[in-house]
Amino acid sequence: MKVLIVGGGGREHAIAYCVAKSSKVEKMYCAPGNAGIAELAECVPIGAMEFDKLVTFAKEKEIDLAIVGMDDPLVGGLIDEFEKAGIRAFGPRKNAAILEGSKAFSKDLMKKYDIPTAAYENFDNADEALAYLETAKFPIVLKADGLALGKGVLICNTLEEAKAGVKEIMLDKKFGASGNTMVVEEFMTGREVSVLSFVDGKTIKTMTSAQDHKRAKDGDQGLNTGGMGTFSPSPFYTKEVDEFCRKYVYQKTVDAMAAEGREFKGIIFFGLMLTEDGPKVLEYNARFGDPEAQVVLPRMKNDLIDVIEACIDGTLDQVDLQFEDNAAVCVVLASDGYPVAYEKGLPITGLDEFKKHEGYYCFHAGTKFDGDQIVTNGGRVLGVTAKGATLKEARANAYKATEWVQFDNKYMRHDIGKAIDEA
Incomplete structure (x- = not known):
């Protein structure tokens, strides 16, 4: 079959890596892709939000399956456009992607269907929000309602x-129209855990757990980013937590969306907080996490295409989803200055080293070709990922592998x- 992947980051590189392993796939395209994905797929210069061009390209190339990796096109309705054109596509339709596209919607859904989450109020008037805050308990969390590249959350x-x-969210519109509505939420404390899942509208199959590191600097200091690294599985995601979430969170979310007439097919990412009062949902995403995909997908035993097709066809209950009994750690190599200001176009060396070692991966996030040379082209440049028998071993392997790669202004958390060491 011919496959088109939409996106150009580390998550899409991890997806492309899995798709390339499938015996069902004879040709793969990626729009727009990056220098790493170009080793696996033919990259085409079409942006993820250029819906008409993407549909036209898919029809011209007789694409059998389109996989949409990114949040913006999913929330914008790209799956609907592909389906209208008769192209099989993986991801939630626009009316289901609202689960990520509107935090106010998802909070209201959880309240209505009794899914555990933090107490909250929604506001679309800044004066009313300010009046509410006068009587609030601190610390407190402010969230821009819409998509904000993972940065629209203020503690x-x-x-x-x-x-x-x-002022920043609602008046200055730092996150654009995403700040037209704002969620004010109780501050929760505890361990954060991410659980990705495949969903076919009625059945949900969870993947192995992971944990992301959002802050730019060591010790969870500095600004929020799209993610500076991650590990899988989380030692804090115990059997008891899993049983609780299966009973009160996972299936209830899928059923709630169906009950609302918003059948969800695709990936639901559950951001969980393990509080003293039990697990609660921090957030939903409607796609693979980035960089969570980089540690979860390499550990998956199944053919990704088989699982994706089962989600589209509503036959996920027949899939035995399996993961390797090991661990993986991803360390993001960024350009110094990220997430604010940073230089681009810096030559990268040492990438060939990964081809010599089993269980080591270098997923490209912000790279491009400058002639024959691969150069930096974003704040997050590479996701250096390694497996190990244990989390400690995977962590040591990942940090060892970061030394193979060099570029000016290379920055990472240590x-x-x-x-893991505290678990």
Whole structure:
């Protein structure tokens, strides 16, 4: 079959890596792709939000399956456009992708169907939000309602910080129209865990757990980013947590979406907080996480195409989803200055080293070709991933592999997976 992947980051590279392993796939395209994906697929210069061009390309090339990796095109309705054109596509339709596209929607859904989450209020008027904050308990969390590249969440310790946050989100529109509505949420404490899942509208199959590191600097300091590294599985995701979430979170979410007339087919990413009062949902995403995909997908035993087709066809209940009994750690190599300002176009060396070692991966996030040379082309440049028999071994392997790659302004956190040592 011919496959088209939409996106150009580390997540899409991890998806492409799995798709390339499938015996069913004879040709793969990626739009727009990156320098790493180009080794596996033919990259085409079409942006993820250029829906008409993507549909036209898919029809011209007689694409059998389109896989949409990114949140923006999913929330914008790209799956609907592919389906209208008669192209099989993987991901939630627009009316289901709202699960990620609107935090206010997802919070209201959880309240209505009794899915455990933090207490909250939604506001579309800044003055009303400010009045509410005058009586609120701190710290408190402010969230822009819509998509904001994982950065539209502010943790405010004081009323002054919260007032500044309302100004930033709702008045200055730092995150654009995503800030037209704002969620004010109770601050929860505990371990964060990510659980990705495949969904076919009625059946849900969870993948192995993971944990992301969002802050730019060691010790969870600095600004929020799209993710500086991750590890899988999480030692904090115990059998008891899994049983609780299966009973009160996972299937209930799928059933709630169906009951609302928003059948969900694709990936649901559950961001969980393990609080003293039990697991609660921090957030939903409607696609593979980035960089969570980089540690979860390499550990999956199944043919990804088989699982994706089962989700589209509604036959996921017949799939025995399996993962290797090992661990993986991903360390993001970024350009110094990310997520604010950073240089692009810096030559990268050492990438060939990964081809010599089993269980080591270098997923490209922000790279491109400058002639024959691969250069940096984003804040997050590479996701250096390694497996190991244990999390500690995987972590040591991943950090060893970061030394193989060099580029000017190379920056990384040195404590990805440090929580492993405390588990």
